[in-house]
Amino acid sequence: MDDVHGVPGQDDPLLAIVDCANVMGSRPDGWWKDRKGAAERLRDRLASDGLPGRTDPAEIVLVVEGAARGVESVPGVRVESAPGSGDDWIVELVAGSADRDRLVVTADRELRRRVGALGADVAGPRTALG
Template sequence: MTDPVDPVGAAGMARAGVPLIVVDGANVVGSVPDGWWRDRRGAAERLRDRLVPFALSGAGGLAGPVELVLVVEGAARGVASVPGVRVEDAPGSGDDRIVEVAATAGERPCLVVTADRGLRRRVEELGARVTGPRAVLS
């Protein structure tokens, strides 16, 4: 049976070599001073919705379709996934969850969207590429 949130299926995407894009929700939301701090969950939902087109088109030099994962933490946890964007709650550190998700890429291309230098180093050690928030905010 096809999952309406993940119609291709993450396992099928991984086997097919579909690129993985992991978005640091807190970092990307925080890069735009639009009052996000008053409604962190709502800001994460708006970002999720802005990401949907990238699941088909790709971003940061990766052509679509891609598996797109938005990692959220803190008050933004509990945001639902939508077709094209799987939302992962970080039970603790968002950075730790992003590293875990990036590690699942295996041999397929992986791009992490963040401006966090410490996170950048951690995922690059796994072989992932990194781009800044503008890649998904333009």
């Protein structure tokens, strides 16, 4: 979308990409017993509460992989099932949205480095969990 100055992406909300596996893995609450159910709970929390501590509008994308594939999108959260590595898919999403502000929520150091090199901001799992 162009703003009045003709700069692409100026009016687009923040694109917040959440590394589901990494965020779930940051809390030892038994998520590994039901990965899909844990991903659905995270999705629902994000749909209900947004990103804790942030008041700016955001398009939230939850990237799932492995046993969590098949989780459906809901209003407020788009779910992307990575065709392979979740990290690689997140990098592709960041690279494909260079015309807007992007935030990747993960604690994975290598992923943080990769998306940072593409100009995305990064934040830890607490950004999604509160």
